[in-house]
Amino acid sequence: MSQAIDFYFDFSSPYGYFASTQIEQLAARYDRTVKWHPLLLGVIFKTTGGAPLPSLPLKGDYALRDFERSARFHGIPYTRPELFPLPTQLAARAMLWVAQTRGDAKAVEFAKAVFHAYFVEGAKIIDPDVIGPLADGIGIDAAAMIDGANSAEIKERLRNDIEAAVARGVFGSPFVIADGEPFWGFDRFDQLEAFLKSGKI
């Protein structure tokens, strides 16, 4: 079995969401598995000097348009959430808790439910009363998950994961690293696929 490819994302990133709908099938075509890593772009931007796209003059308006057009172009369901962007600590920590206690496959199922709730249904995923039912929906006790997500251990785990990601050069969402080769952006999935196919570009 080849080494897993690493998929980094922020739950508030539309391009990260687009990537989340395709990364598993893409990897499977080349007999690869995917390790999902939730990040907080706000923390990373403190290191890199980045800023949320919608906050930037001109680029912000363009980005909102590009999210919708890219979704149509790739045939991905997308509705601009009313509250955007938003803090994703709770979602990221909850996912780490699910991974730790129920395994990676369940954590991916949870992550897909979070992305869908936010970018298709417009749910306010900062709210425990929104995140909780997503756990219930995949057979996980909501109260236990929220408690776990708020534990000191999981908080530290997320901090460490983000630090490790930045140390590997991760600065945006989505960001994929395959066999040491970095790919930033859903619009590099064509190059990622070429790389997985032939081992080089």
Place this chain on the structure above:
Amino acid sequence: MSQAIDFYFDFSSPYGYFASTQIEQLAARYDRTVKWHPLLLGVIFKTTGGAPLPSLPLKGDYALRDFERSARFHGIPYTRPELFPLPTQLAARAMLWVAQTRGDAKAVEFAKAVFHAYFVEGAKIIDPDVIGPLADGIGIDAAAMIDGANSAEIKERLRNDIEAAVARGVFGSPFVIADGEPFWGFDRFDQLEAFLKSGKI
């Protein structure tokens, strides 16, 4: 004849260079012409708060790698110039002078020569002694062009063009506007093509 599509670029932008090698053929496939607009990203970044990619932590290193990989992926000749990025006032003004005195087709020929000199041969295109011979190579008197490029009229023309571009929402390179629809980045040429083909996405 349909309306021309507008192609904005900075001569110091690798993605702008990549786009310059394909925009004419892409447009021609849909019976469209291209109007080329040289810009100065440095001036635009004063409005938008942007910054040259290579200056950004993490993103800068990634960008240098992405330039080379994207060139290989798309089969475009590219060698990272020793001096990068560099000021492109002279090249942009010279192109405007060629357009004004010899017409758009000659200006596009000149622009392609500048991009090739910089991104394939690594020539220092800030230097009149480098830019001049590029004019000679396409039958334009080098001294006349350099004089024209330094005239108050052409300097004002470039300032006005940049102001007009920003007023249309242009903030990066390459940037294409087709029938009012904006496309930022060489990696949106797939969407640009879909749009030219069907008039919508």
